Amino acid sequence: MTNAALQRKNMVESQIRPSDVTDRRITAAMTVIPREAFLPARLANFAYSDQILTIVPGREVLAPCVLARLIQLAEIADSDSVLVISEAGYAAAIVAQLAAKVTALLPDEATADLARTAFNASPLNNVVAVVGSAASGWPQSAPYDIIVVEGGVEQVPDSLKAQLRDGGRLVAIDTSDRVGHAIELHKQRDGIFARRESFQATALPLPGFTETRPAFVF
Template sequence: MTNTALQRKNMVESQIRPSDVTDRRITAAMTVIPREAFLPAKLADLAYSDESLMIAPGREVLAPRVLAKLIQLAEIEEADNVLVIGEAGYGAALVSQFAAKVVALLPDEESAKTAQAAFAANGITNAIAVSGPAAAGWSAKAPYDVVLVEGGIEQVPETLKPQVRENGRLVAIATNDRIGKAVEFHKRGGIFALREGFQASALPLAGFSVERPAFVF
């Protein structure tokens, strides 16, 4: 067993399973997908640490256990078409192991190219990486059964709502309260019903915050 393979196994056994992640598809994916392939080279040594990692100013990738629990909350099925909105593509790579089709929406072209190369290097053929504003989603491949947002949100952008299929789900980390919570929005009759999950925190993604009036003296 290679050193990184052992690190992945240890991550699953010490971080993921003890965090009530019972979906074996997720633990299996995390055992084989190299997280370091989706991170800047300078962070490779921290790939399996139990913490979120800042990959650029204002941009973070979620801690492995938080990401695993968020994916579990989405209850992804094998026929699902999934949009993963994030910063690096690791979450999309994990989801690709048990969903039919995956789109990884990343903030810039360089990130998308890096993720696409990592997909290819790991034999992932059912996922594509694209770039654009997070809040705009990716309508070209919509509608989605699941939209997985790897970051903090205060609201679901109007541009994204039509891209969620009827009876589809959007999962993210709500940051409206001082104590953040993972949440699932289930679309029924065009209305999004909220279900709260576990406590978690994350940096807000651009376009998912509530606009507030500027303070004026």
């Protein structure tokens, strides 16, 4: 067993399973997907640490255990079409082991190229990397059954919610309060959403997902 493979196994056994991740598809995916392949070289040694990693200032990826719980919250079926909004392609690679079709929306071409190289080096053939604004989503492949936002949100734009089909779900980390929570927004008929809060978590709000606050006036 290679050192990276052993680190992945240890990550699953010491971080993922003890965090109430019971979906064996997720633990199996995290055992085989090389997280370091989706990160800048300077972060490779920290790929399996239980911490948020900063890609560049203002851009982060969730700790593996938080990401695993967030994906589990989405309850992805093997027939689902999923949009994964992230600062790296790792989350999409995990989701691609669960879903039928995955679109990875990434912030720039360099990140997308890194993800494509990692996708091509694996057996994954159901995930594509695209580049665009996180808050705008990727309407070209909509509607989606699931949208996974790997990051913080204070509010979710209506234009992104519109990319979910009726009955679809969006999961993210709500950072609008002092105590952040993972949330699930379940789309009902007529564009109405039911909200469910889950575990506590913190994350850096993604661009376009912050609330507009009135300017201070003297």
